[in-house]
Amino acid sequence: MLTVLALPLALLAMQQGIADRLAGRVSPDIAALVGELGTAAAARGLPIDPLIQKAIEGSAKGIPFERVATAVRLVAMQLDTAAGALRNGGLAADTAAIAAGAFAITAGLSGRDIAQLARSGAQVPEVTVGLRVAGTLVALGVPPSETVALVTATLQSGRPAGELLALPGLVQAQMAKGVRPAQAAAGLARAAAAQGRRGPPPARPQPPPHPEPPPRP
């Protein structure tokens, strides 16, 4: 009984939260649509921020209602696809990982690619960074297969997630020398795989701790 009473309240609160974020930024029609899609998405465990952002973006760019509505619905579908792919990959993903997966789909990766990245064995935060980097690499022109190979090899090499973030810059540096994006990614993937076979690099020696100050007399 309590749940029956609480559910409409929760849905109302969710819609109100979305309406507050969209107030003054989008038309009432768009706000209503995002409220409806966002509430349903949240109930499925999906993030709502990408829906809100796409609606605000469309309005800021002066896009007509129908096209904004289509784009927001497409984002909702991409979030569903990403969540399903991460589940198929055996990952209990949070909303940040799902949003990263949806971005990777926007960039050109498929649900199968995302599931493959989820199976890398890395933890959710690392996979989240990996998905963002993978989307960025595809946006640079690296084909999906080479992208997945490179990000998977880097995730499995045991190196810190921060090194993932360096990959787009490394590929761009190679591209500036005339190397094709696919070749650049393949070379980096081979290096990461070799690193993985050797194991993670040794930790840097820590500086000695500061000596305790002498006790005051």
Next chain:
Amino acid sequence: MSERDFHPLVKQLLDGDITIADLPAELRAEGEEALRLLAAVDRSSVELPAVPERVMRTLVRAPKHSRPWLLAPALAAAAALVIWLGRPEPVATPAAAIVTVRFVLTAPDAHDVTVAGTFNQWDSHATPLVRIGANGLWTATITLPAGQHQYAFVVDGARWVPDPAAPAVDDGFGRRNSVLTL
């Protein structure tokens, strides 16, 4: 960078509207020179020390709630469900860094350039770029949370231009958004 103005087609190249392959042969050298000059600008990100992060955490710390034990059980159950459904999305991990990023655009004919994106709610007035010198170079330096951001430059309040030096994705409206992954 020289003081001379670039050919209008080269300016379109710098704006990301066309590629170097779209330029006529006689303009390719000029286009390549313009791209070299643009690439020479230092746009490397800088990680700030931990102090600003601590400040940010303090700023975003959740406010204290009133006494929930005074609420009736039904309202408590409703509140629990509201909190579950309306929980904030983790935009970044707790240990996420704050990163300072410099945006650069060459737009010699522009009177006004801003950058709008997911980090400022796509507000085309929120983050203006400053013109540097007479070469049409515009820059802005802002601090962003680690994560993935999409953005575009807005030239003269009307023209949405992707960053020619950054990767870009389809924005769903027939244009391109630049991508920044920090």
